[in-house]
Amino acid sequence: MTTHPDPAVRETPGAFPAAPAEPRAAVVVPQAGPVDAGRTAEPAPADDWALGVDTVPRASGTPEELQPYAELGLRDDEYDRIRHILGRRPTQAELAMYSIMWSEHCSYKSSKVHLRQFGEKAPPSDRLLAGIGENAGVVRVSDELAVTFKVESHNHPSFVEPYQGAATGVGGIVRDILAMGARPVAVMDPLRFGAADHPDTARVLTGVVAGVGGYGNCLGLPNIGGELVFDPSYQGNPLLNALCLGVLPVDRLQNKAAAGPGNIVVLLGAKTGRDGIGGVSVLASATFDEASEQRRPAVQVGDPFTEKLLIEACLELYDAELVVGIQDLGGAGLTCALTETAAAAGTGMRVWLERVPLREPSMEPHEILASESQERMLLVVAPDKLESVFKTAEKWGVLATAIGEVTAPAPDGQPGRLLITWCDQIVVDVPPGSLVDDGPVYARPMREPADLILLQADRAETLPRPNTPEALRETLLRMIASPNLADKTWVTEQYDRYVLGNTVLAQPEDSGVIRIDERTGLGVALSVDGNGRYARLDPYHGTKLALAEAYRNVAVTGAKPIAVTNCLNFGSPEDPGVMWQFAEAVRGLADGCLELGIPVTGGNVSFYNQTGAAAIHPTPVVGVLGVLDNVADRVPMGFVPRPGGDHDQLFLLGETHVELSGSEWAWVTHEHLGGIPPQVDLGRERQLAELLAEAARVGHLSSAHDLSDGGLAQSLVESCLRRGVGARIAVPEHFTGGSMPFVYLFSESAGRVLVSVPRGHEKAFTALCAEREVPWEFIGVTDPAGGALEVHGQFRIGLDELRAAHTETLPRLFGGQEAAQVEAARTGTTTVLPATAEQPVDVAAAATEDGSADGRPAEAIAPQAEVTDDVAAVSEGAADETTDGGSGATEPAGPEGSAAASSGDPDQPAAPDQR
């Protein structure tokens, strides 16, 4: 954490009237030319440019040449600071480098002053092997093994170009994990979109889901969970957060320091192209406006096959101990990797930029340095290991190129310099630390949003509530069919959850559980959660609630929570109201982690999730990781089928209060957002987690399911439908009368878990609850033979009716295109046939794979022209009108088939959940 020595660099409101209100949409290629009338000078004649590039000597000789720093997102004072550091004007390449490294996305200039709380308040942990500031936090889970995990955003690209934005979001976080020395073993995808029935949501969601799946599936990483949330506040700013989990032997931990002068700097992986130039500065660090459509070239394009090879090559290099340091190339590309590795070691670096393999030979130095082409890693290799590195790269068919070497620090102990040449012309000569550590730091003005006090006064507890059995029944069916609570299978079955063969639990379970040691059964549980509505009403407690929910989701599996990651999605930091929300959220997370005794190991900040003046709900997404000593002890969420009329007893742990503000019910039935979110007591969450771990260990639990959005009703339905086991419950006496049964079923009070306990265990279990001081209520029994969910004196709903309501929503909203395709294919089936078996029809299938990336999935279905036309026509029509795709439910292999073949089928052996 660095505070800039020059106070002038810190922001004071109104001190820089000339500064642009927000970074302008940039033409990324800097060209000499008049930009700011206040800084007039004679532009240098073009023929001064050596080989067409702006060199250091030329920059020294033309100090007053105009530079397009404002277009690149730099402010006047930031530009002055660069000139001060260099003692001259920056070259074109240097200016590009500073502009991206000092962007909000890379420098955390607005968030730094707040984020340091994560370190200051961190509870002591002897498990942490690498923490904040590394590519990802690394946590020891046994004597031999460590895991690393991190969540990152790729929000802006996923709006501009959903498929590639999402795909490269996954690719980027996977490389972060890889850079720590770990094998990536699972991904998760917390997603947020605008209103489910908004036409643009269908465009963004289908593209994002296809992108997450397309990249992750092809990489061979199981997708074990995530979130899918709809809210109008995300309409112009969907959130694509991606989490990756990796496993490494403790002694294989890698670091990014470019140590050892004389060592070789090797670029490994894909060639460098013009894609993604300006991604961090132009896309990620500015609010959206009408010009956003034009920024599609700033989105990177993913190639998961190359990334798969890169993973295997890197792991082989680690095991053979061939690398000194390694860094992934993500946002800010080569610029970030070169400067961070050198700065981390205090060394200098000499780079021959013309050696970088290019996709487009016409690329100029500043473009090569700024490119965010995917699937690249930077290695630091001892000279005698270079041949072995090349050999491994060749084995995996990955390009490896020596592009530079590490140079010594200055004799006076000062860090070395990064010297980059282009065909023997010096284009960059900078102290690498000045880009990494000396960027501007702002204590931005903060102010509680003016509307907050009114918003909090408008409590959902005053809304009219259902108070008859009929109204309650209707409310339940409406709630479980609402987009945020509906079954997510339509999305999650587009993801591979089986690959690698270690997935013990995956969505829709509360946590994903991955076995990391086949010999001992050691495993980890992971959950990511956030609730933007709670955070909007109270960012401090809303963030604590997100932490509590993720923590509880891990605890219900029987795992012991040990570490936290986070992705903080907010509007513009230049808005004092947003900045206040951010500061409150960070304070809440840091305090919460201290109370729970688990450290934040890393994370990511995403600002500027804002269109015009409309910011998203503040959305801190919190990931919690837990350890299971033996994954065979994990507790699933579904009620367990029992033969011969046997059943389990149902207990609700925790206390239920009248807490409806910010709830899913208030939103679905009244479109209401107001009041104060549920109380959060992290001490109680901790007691609850310890109870669950102990109860799981001794076998008291058949199932355990967290209560959150939608309250007890939602958890009951999910636990019933998971394996097709009904339940009979009764509302406790103090919740009878009037609308109190409704409150019991739909309140979103925190700190609650629904558990089923096998017969014979109930006494021991309730004694354990008493001992751990966790409140419990006996609420009923599972009813494997009954085939229904019954709330005594209120209603009885058959599981088929529940399943239909719960599973039809997403296919109806987003499966329109799918249904149309099936219909078209069905009617066209007889003509699609190939002439002979030896001449397959799928000549165009590979093209379809590519085509779908561009949102043109139907262009190349089959070679027969008339069929292709039909299918394409139907497809396009469906894509335009996805919202009225009500025929989705009629698709033959649609929701009914899905329900029968997956989680909800009572006949399904469902062995993973068998205990």
Added chain:
Amino acid sequence: MTARVGVVTFPGSLDDGDAARAVRIAGAEPVRLWHGDPELHGVDAVVLPGGFSYGDYLRCGAIARFAPVMETIVDAARGGLPVLGICNGFQILCEAHLLPGALTRNQHLHFRNRDQILRIESAGTAWTNAFQPGQEVLIPVKNGEGCYVADPATLDQLEAEGRVVARYLGGNPNGSQRDIAAITNSAGNVVGIMPHPEHAVEALTGPSLDGLGFFTSVLKHLVGAPA
């Protein structure tokens, strides 16, 4: 002596480790084979695992069929070597002309991963003799291009010769003609299957243990096979 079952790794293979694990759980010794090495290292059978060989940027399996190891496998398969192609492996077997027909884009155009019920139609192959004909099994399916297509004559021939090895039940996940999930060659030693038996071999991680039968079958076959 323990049977040795080779599992090929192509660049982009993803389920090779899972296939090797299944071979081990079935009681055989997995032997990892490399796409660039034509030598089969004396294995008694071969599994071509799932994944995206060479990225599947061309037709799925179209490049893998030209890998050096495939030339040896094609010859050996014609000589009776048991070969199981799973998912991408099935696609490769079709591309290599060891099996007829082709796997095309799922009709609904989405990758789809679900637990799928299959009916074993033929228990006479090297890879399904541990099952009863008509037996229903639960095995994960996960693919983007798993829609089996062939011309009507070929389909009729497959049916007539009992070479449809397994069919989808309770909903066709990808639009395959005649609900075909797996087929075999006329000798019964080469089987291509779209769903993933290697993901149903452990109670902890799979929806069932039904997948194990494919791997124990080949051991049974090898014991009974003439030396």
